[in-house]
Amino acid sequence: MKLLSIKVYPGRNIYSHWPIVRVDVDLGRYVDIPTCDIEGFNERLLSILPGLKNHKCSKGYLNGFYERLESGTYLAHVMEHMAIEIQNILGYDLSFGKTRYLKNDTVYCLVFSYINPTVGYESATLAFDIIDSFLNNKSIDMGSRLLEIEKKSEEKELGPSTSAILEEAEKRKIPTIRIGEESILQLGYGKYQRRIQATMTDATSCMAVDIACDKELTNRILRNHGVPVPEGRISNTLEEVFEIVERLKPPIVVKPYNGNQGKGVSLNLYTKEEIIRAFHIAKQFSDKVLIEKFIEGKHYRITVVGGKVVAASERIAAHVIGDGVHNIQELIDIENLNPLRGNGHQKPLTRIQIDDVMNLTLDKVKMNLNTIPKAGEIVYLRENDNLSTGGIAIDVTDEVHPENIKLALRAARIIGLDIAGIDVTTKDITKSISENGGAIIEVNACPGIRMHHYPSKGVPRNVAKEIVNMLFPENAPHSVPIVSVTGTNGKTTTTRMIAKILKMNNMVVGMTSTGGVYIDNELIVKGDTTGPRSAEIVLMDKHIDIAVLETARGGIVNKGLGYDLADVGLVTNIDDDHMGIDGINTLEDMADVKSLVLEAIKPEGYAIINAEDTFARRMAERARGNIVYFSQCDTNELIIEHKKQGKKAIYLKEKKICIFDGNKEIDVIEIEKIPATLGGILEHNIENSLCAVAATFALGVDIHRIYEGLRDFHTDAVHNMGRFNVFEVANFKVILDYGHNIGGYNRVLNGLNKMKANRLIGVIGVPGDRTDISILKIGELSGKYFDQVYIKEDRDLRGRNVGQVAELIKKGCILGKLSEQQITTELDERVALEKAMKNAKEGDIIIVFYEEYEPLLDIIHKFKNEADQAVKEQPHVAANEI
Structure with a gap:
């Protein structure tokens, strides 16, 4: 049995709409051996993880999993339940998990939910190690391993204040992004976002924080303003x-x-x-x-949020109560066993730590750690009362004298803090501190709120909610609109079209695509940026009005979505591509994967589906929000059904794109007026235009703006780089396109077939991770359409040997009726293009299905310049000399 990989999915994914860990394991020779047939396995398992007996499993009732063990189940399934149970032991209430076959007869994929990503990951590792120890008769120290996981989790766990704010944001359905591994959160997306670390917000003044951190300066400023201070x-x-x-x-x-x-x-x-x-x-x-x-009295914390007092606590120093038997050291150890106490800030109370301050405190009352207090005797271990040093809190919010509330608000305002913890010492908080000798001791710029959420006595106060409400008042926007575009072909062009239309609508657009991340048309990150990390780059930008995200299969399968819920989710089509990769073996599998984009939509949002797609109804069953169909045919069955139901649809009618808005039909634009369709020749760009119209109309963009955007969208390097870009070179044309699967080739070749050409010449290749049959089919298709082909290979062979893909393509071309003389193999695509251009004749069209765009663009420009120069240098012959 081998552990192949562990992946953490922090967002919505193809397995669930909450965070999960995915583990791939190779069961090897144990693939068909149930645990009941492995000697002593079940007994050892239940002795080390007895809580497994309570797992319901698919039986749906307590002891269900135990029954499965008894009757026989397999190691991958057992490992799933073990990882869940290990997290249960560590205090996380979880139960979701599932296991399924992945590939190669012995490889399985198991997934389970987590709350703390570190704990989730380490629980998977420990579960595997336990099984490995059973199978190979090795020992394993469960206690030390669990302590090790706890320690690792504490290092990366969000603090209690940040966690509470995160929870409240989620209740408000405000999307969040954790920035780095510290306690910094972004709440909301784009221009509406706010950032917070613990209780310090992006609006908290740096100068105010510096003042608050300088206790003497704070004291002096408050004193100058007439505030009572020591x-x-x-x-x-x-x-x-x-x-x-x-x-x-x-x-x-x-x-x-x-x-x-x-x-x-x-x-x-x-x-x-x-x-x-x-x-x-x-x-x-x-x-x-x-x-x-020293100011005599009790110690209080008054917490101010956004100009109002939201909570107040009396803080009582760490202490133990004697029983006449145990000494102070032993009493501390007993108190630290309290399940409410943990290390640092991980639990409502903090474990009591022994240090020099404690020893000094005990010395003052003639005690030490070996002293045995009398039964009922309270021994204070510190004189300061912070929860972080083991103290407790009692809620007194409703008891604070009005004058003290005014004073606390004034202190926060004087220092300049939007959130502040005002520490007060006074004999009685119900009386004005100005009258009973009390004082404000400190002003804290980043006050902990754990004491208010988990008082040892009194009413819990939800300070986190008050903070979130301050950042996002009721009905205030918290997220820019999101459009997520997926599908097999046309994603990039559709994404760019949508962005173009929205730009024409005077919006600052953040866009991800195979060409890079763009903010307001400026390239920020170059490369194929269609995964969740790229989406986060856009959503973290404070300037954007809207996000248009190309969302590719690889990112969905391997990392999940990079956003929470979209306003518009769009699937262009489902076709044969990437089969046999990541457990996607059928077109049905692919449709289900892409459907995640349609599932992760706001209730009031729109799921846009290609009505002509074989899997349209299948995807519609999984979609959320309002469904909008699009089609190149106004007589499509789904379009007709949808219109009858008074729902939105986009379709082609009499060579015009039309919208049915639920009541009436609206003309948008004639396809001949869309430059990207080359006068209606490129059917795939007609389909992409329909997608763009559907998405922008769903967002409420004015029809005239949609018209303007499409009217100004060209198939060139400026608007749609790498997608059917046409270059006039000497007396022939060169076209660069990113087609890399059967559907992509078909769409491009259909367009080429409608163009006037002397010969069609293809510089063709296929990524190495496609199946042999897909590569052969592309070769055969090329053999039917082209008069001459130059077969090349990608630099990234994706696991193939050099020449292997080229040989398969060649076989396909011959099946498609090309002769050996019409086929040239040149593995370097740059050299292949150079050869094709040197051998081109007047009126030829060369199409390159490229891997790297810029090097080919340089070659085209160089060739064109040299050809132009040669023409200029030809001797001029006067008309009267002929």
Whole structure:
């Protein structure tokens, strides 16, 4: 048994509309051996993962999977359930999974859901390792492996504040993108997006953050504005500390001047020894130390969001309660077993850590870690009350005195923060701090909200919701419209046509295509950019009004979609291409894969389907939103049915593109007026024009703008680079096209057949990952149409040997009735084109189905320039000399 690959799909994918992990395994000789026939396997499995007994499996009831084990099931299926159970053990409530045959008789694909991608990935690895240990009699330390996964997950887990905001955004159906591996989120797409890290937003002023991080400066500014704050000074040396203490008089507070989360803070200090120890502790976290007058009272956090107080908590320092039996160290260990406590911020409470501040706190009350407190005795382990140091919180939102609310809002406004945590010390929060000696101790620029969401006592307050509502008030837009275009042929041209029309509609368009990523017609990333990463580049751009995304098969199958839901999803057609790759073995499989684009559509959005496609009805059954059919024939059965139902349809009628808007028929444009159709010769560009009309009409674009966009769209290197680009060279034509499958060849050759030509000459090739039969068919098709062919190969052989594809094409050409003399094999497509042009005759048309566009373009221009120069250099013969 071999582990072949593990892939994490963070978005919608062909297996589910939520995140999954896909694992490919080769079962080898175990492919037909059920686990009940592997000695001791089931027993060892259930001893190490007893929770598997509760899995329902396909039986649909508890113990269903256990019954499958007993009767016999296979290792790939078992591994799927193991990966789910490992995540269950680690605290993630998951159950979705499925397993299916992939290829080569022994290779299976299993998928299962995840919440934390690191945990999902590592759970798959551990599940395989467990099976491997059983099969090969090796030992495995489950405890240490689980701890290792926990540690890795903590490093990449979103913080509690960010996670809570993510959850609220998802409730509001606001799409999100995690930027990098830190806690930075983008909420929304394009020009409507907002970014946030924990509780710091893209609108938070850098200067305000700097001020808040400088505790002494914050203190001074608030004091100048008449806000009650403790008296304090910054110090670099112990000598300066004691000079300040002499002025302030104990009790005092010593803390890092720019620290956070209460780290290195020591409170209520009296003696010289306590102050010295506190100074050295604070110095571990900052070069400078802040000395403040200690304010007696309880500690509170008032959280301000968007100019209003949304929550308040009393914070109580980390503590243990004695039982008369265990010492303080043991009581800490017992409390840390509390399931609500975890490392860092992963759970509602943080595990209590022993450090110098704790030892100093215990020394002050004549205790240490070996002290055994009396039963019921509360022992405070710190005097600062941060949750990050093991403290707890009690909700007091409804108890805060109105004057204290005003003061908190004023402090946030003075510092300039849109979100702020105002730390207050006062004897009673229900009374004005101005009257009972309280003070604002700190202003936090990125306050944690965990204490409000998970108070140990009182009402939870959904601060994350308040933050999301501040970023996106009710009915405010959060996403630009998205058009997603897929299909076998015509995707790139259709995408470019749609973008052109939208540009004519005065919109800033972000576009992905096989030619690159474009923002407002500017090439940002060059290359084939039709996958989810490229889609994210567009959706992360703050300038775009709309996204038009070419969405290719490879990205869909191997990575899923790069967006959440589209406004328009469009499938141009389903044809024979990429068969036998990634488990896609039939056209039905391909239709189902492409249908993901039709499934991931907003309820009010549009699914656009080719009514002439064999799989139109199949795809329509899976589509979401409103279905729009298009066809080159107005008498198409689906078009007629759709119109009768009062639904939208786009079709060709009397050589004009027409729209049926549900009530009436609207003329858009005559196909002869669309330059990309070459006067109606190129039927595939008529189909692409229909697609573009359907998509832009669905988006509400004015008919006149659609007309203008198509009227100005040409098959040249400017508008549609690499798609039937025609070049006049000397006294013959050269056409460059990206056709690379049977459908693409058919469409181009049908167009060529309508053009006047002396001879049709093909420079032909096929990508090496196509099946032998597909390559042969393309060769045979070429043999029927062309008078002469030059067979070339792609530089990227895609697993083939040199010359292997060319030989298959040649066999096909001969089947198509070309003779040996009409076939030239020249594997380098550049040399092949040069030969074709040198041997061309007046009136010939050369078509190159290229792999790399720019090198061929250079060769064409060079040849044309040399030909033009030769004409100029011919001796001029005067008319009277003839």
